[in-house]
Amino acid sequence: MSVSGGKDSLATLLIALERCPAGSVVPIFCDTGNEDQAVYDYLDYLEAALGITITRLKADFAEQLAAKRQFIARDVRTRREYRRVPKTDRAGNPVYLRDKAGAVRLFPVLDEDGESTGELAPRQAKGWDGGRKVRWSNKAKRRALSVMFPSGNPFLDLCMWKGRFPSRKAQFCTEELKRNMAVGFQLDLIDAGHRVISWQGVRRDESANRRHAKKSERVGPCLWTFRPIVEWTAQQVFDFAAARGVQPNPLYRQGMTRVGCMPCINCGKAELRQIAVRFPEHLQRIAEWERTVGMCAKRGYSTFMADAHSAADRRQVFADLNIWARIEWSKTTRGGRQYDLLQVLDEPAACASAYGLCE
Numbered sequence: 001m002s003v004s005g006g007k008d009s010l011a012t013l014l015i016a017l018e019r020c021p022a023g024s025v026v027p028i029f030c031d032t033g034n035e036d037q038a039v040y041d042y043l044d045y046l047e048a049a050l051g052i053t054i055t056r057l058k059a060d061f062a063e064q065l066a067a068k069r070q071f072i073a074r075d076v077r078t079r080r081e082y083r084r085v086p087k088t089d090r091a092g093n094p095v096y097l098r099d100k101a102g103a104v105r106l107f108p109v110l111d112e113d114g115e116s117t118g119e120l121a122p123r124q125a126k127g128w129d130g131g132r133k134v135r136w137s138n139k140a141k142r143r144a145l146s147v148m149f150p151s152g153n154p155f156l157d158l159c160m161w162k163g164r165f166p167s168r169k170a171q172f173c174t175e176e177l178k179r180n181m182a183v184g185f186q187l188d189l190i191d192a193g194h195r196v197i198s199w200q201g202v203r204r205d206e207s208a209n210r211r212h213a214k215k216s217e218r219v220g221p222c223l224w225t226f227r228p229i230v231e232w233t234a235q236q237v238f239d240f241a242a243a244r245g246v247q248p249n250p251l252y253r254q255g256m257t258r259v260g261c262m263p264c265i266n267c268g269k270a271e272l273r274q275i276a277v278r279f280p281e282h283l284q285r286i287a288e289w290e291r292t293v294g295m296c297a298k299r300g301y302s303t304f305m306a307d308a309h310s311a312a313d314r315r316q317v318f319a320d321l322n323i324w325a326r327i328e329w330s331k332t333t334r335g336g337r338q339y340d341l342l343q344v345l346d347e348p349a350a351c352a353s354a355y356g357l358c359e
């Protein structure tokens with residue numbers, strides 16, 4: 001039973017403790033190293049209130065970092081990497097596709113849905129750019145090797161190893177820090193001769209990705225998953241815990257809609273604003289991490305919250321997307337151009353729960 005310190009895993013844990021024989025529930029917590037102290041304190045509270053022991057699992061990337069250091073130090077590759085880019089002539093004018101007779105070819109113009117608009121237009125030819133070296137430059141090597149040592153923090157070590165922060169499209173943090181740790185723990189139990197039912201606090205109304213989540217599944221030999229609250233709402237989850245006299249994580253009363261990494265790489269404007277007001281020390285830490293992980297990146301920078309950016313100059317990209325710039329962005333209205341003056345005036349209230357937990 002994976003416990004995150006959040007409301008859903010709490011309700012699932014309470015159901016498991018009620019239904020299963022004593023001693024057969026094994027709660028685990030996968031520590032990412034990017035959590036608020038309130039989460040660790042809350043786990044201690046749960047252990048005392050429910051009379052259980054929660055096994056803490058923490059990923060260790062010391063081996064991977066040592067291997068990466070060796071790889072960077074010995075890197076002597078001579079290959080270049082090329083990209084396809086729109087072609088221009090020496091004067092910088094676009095080069096269009098032409099037919100065999102040398103006339104510019106015209107192609108149907110498509111709308112956003114891919115339907116023809118009935119108009120015709122030329123199409124720019126594409127060619128290969130000059131390429132760039134695959135090898136780490138000596139300067140980048142010196143920079144990376146000066147900081148790439150295990151810090152003992154799984155999230156930071158993972159990012160130093162990968163040379164970047166995770167993103168929505170490359171969400172390796174969940175995989176490396178949570179899923180692999182939990183699955184490894186379950187496989188060890190199976191190897192020791194146990195049958196494992198992985199209880200998961202997943203609800204269908206949480207997100208579009210989870211709307212088809214099944215209540216139970218057989219994953220492999222001796223391994224099943226069970227999701228007892230899959231049809232519940234967030235309110236039912238809080239009510240269930242309240243009926244059993246167990247407090248929810250105090251972070252819900254401080255404007256957080258979810259409990260986990262502080263902040264998460266995917267967190268929205270409202271949550272980032274709350275963190276900036278209530279937990280500025282975490283943002284200071286993220287700014288430090290951006291500096292360290294940037295030094296471990298071949299291109300020299302990496303930002304915690306990634307976004308599309310058209311600038312070619314990496315200093316410009318970093319200036320626009322670093323954590324302090326993202327906090328400024330979080331104070332703006334939709335579109336990111338105008339300041340939301342009412343939000344800027346926001347004082348941290350005693351309870352800012354998005355779930356109406358205020359009494």
Ligand code: SF4
Nearest residue numbers: 173174260261264265
């Ligand atoms: S997706 Fe967010 S909450 Fe999950 S591990 Fe990554 S940063 Fe943490």
